[in-house]
Amino acid sequence: MNRKWISTGLLALMLAPWAIAQDNAAAGGTGTVVFFRESKFVGGGMSYKVRENGVEICKLKNGSFCTVQVPVGKHTYDVHSEAKDVLTLEVESGESYYVVGALSVGVFAGHPNLSPSTKEAFEALKAKLKDNTGKDLDPPEADKKKK
Amino acid sequence: MLARNSSRLASLLIALLPIAVAAQTNDERITVPALTPVIIRLEEPISSNKNKPGDRFRITVAEDVRVGDAVVIPAGSPGEGEVIHAARSGAGGKAGELIIAARFVRVGDLEVRLRSFALGVAGKDHTNDSFASSFLIGPFAMFVKGGVITVPPATLGTAKTALEFKLPAVVSTPRPAEQSVESIKGEENESKVD
Numbered sequence: 151m152n153r154k155w156i157s158t159g160l161l162a163l164m165l166a167p168w169a170i171a172q173d174n175a176a177a178g179g180t181g182t183v184v185f186f187r188e189s190k191f192v193g194g195g196m197s198y199k200v201r202e203n204g205v206e207i208c209k210l211k212n213g214s215f216c217t218v219q220v221p222v223g224k225h226t227y228d229v230h231s232e233a234k235d236v237l238t239l240e241v242e243s244g245e246s247y248y249v250v251g252a253l254s255v256g257v258f259a260g261h262p263n264l265s266p267s268t269k270e271a272f273e274a275l276k277a278k279l280k281d282n283t284g285k286d287l288d289p290p291e292a293d294k295k296k297k
Numbered sequence: 298m299l300a301r302n303s304s305r306l307a308s309l310l311i312a313l314l315p316i317a318v319a320a321q322t323n324d325e326r327i328t329v330p331a332l333t334p335v336i337i338r339l340e341e342p343i344s345s346n347k348n349k350p351g352d353r354f355r356i357t358v359a360e361d362v363r364v365g366d367a368v369v370i371p372a373g374s375p376g377e378g379e380v381i382h383a384a385r386s387g388a389g390g391k392a393g394e395l396i397i398a399a400r401f402v403r404v405g406d407l408e409v410r411l412r413s414f415a416l417g418v419a420g421k422d423h424t425n426d427s428f429a430s431s432f433l434i435g436p437f438a439m440f441v442k443g444g445v446i447t448v449p450p451a452t453l454g455t456a457k458t459a460l461e462f463k464l465p466a467v468v469s470t471p472r473p474a475e476q477s478v479e480s481i482k483g484e485e486n487e488s489k490v491d
Contacts, residue, residue, distance in 0.1 A: 238382040242412050
């Protein structure tokens with residue numbers, strides 16, 4: 151009986167360092183992604199939606215921005231009209247990421263584009279931008295079917 | 298009965314000896330806190346028109362990382378970075394895009410994971426900046442030529458340790474005179490492609 155207890159105790163002690171080492175496991179958390187679009191005359195009437203896996207997360211109108219909290223990890227955002235543009239970010243806990251939307255010339259419609267940007271670029275424009283976070287979004291497909 | 302218990306106690310102590318030794322060894326290691334800044338040097342060129350997401354590239358530690366006076370990650374330690382996003386420059390004046398991350402540096406057998414990589418902002422004074430991690434490059438005009446972003450080798454950037462690590466002190470030497478941010482930037486400028 152005693153031997154069993156001693157063996158169990160020894161096993162627990164031997165495994166303890168491994169358990170401590172596991173604190174190196176990846177931490178969870180969220181980061182912030184800010185999508186913004188400068189107000190411009192050309193293409194000003196056209197807005198486009200930023201999607202991730204088909205889910206709308208931001209409608210970028212001319213001169214607007216959205217702030218989105220997302221889980222840590224890789225995120226792929228796309229915008230499209232007659233052409234599609236994709237931007238991949240790797241979000242880390244507690245960090246903020248800035249993505250600028252633009253519109254280039256297309257055959258029938260402007261081509262929306264997402265590019266990496268900086269906090270400084272966003273802050274320089276922020277006063278002139280309208281916060282469109284969570285506005286003008288369609289519900290996900292699953293929610294549409296329920297209705 | 299007493300003799301039997303004594304022998305059990307002795308067995309237990311002998312069994313615990315390796316654990317005690319291991320604990321002692323761990324105590325000699327130095328704890329490197331999470332988010333300790335690491336100055337990184339790129340060892341190969343990266344281009345928005347040539348590289349693609351998932352490409353790995355070589356990096357090294359540009360300056361000794363110290364905890365107190367002890368060097369825990371020596372300059373020259375090798376590591377790897379990864380291209381997160383790359384988009385070629387295109388028609389209609391679309392500029393190239395590039396996002397890269399520093400993944401780890403190797404110290405002995407241990408891979409020290411990195412995060413919060415920012416290129417072109419070398420210097421320890423920037424560690425508290427809220428720079429987007431693993432982030433560059435679209436607006437960094439100094440790397441752009443004809444819409445193509447090319448980051449030359451020897452370009453410096455900053456990263457942070459992702460987790461707390463225990464590392465052996467490599468060498469204990471007095472801290473050298475603080476290198477100014479300007480001198481680091483100067484070195485970086487010399488490495489730019491014309």
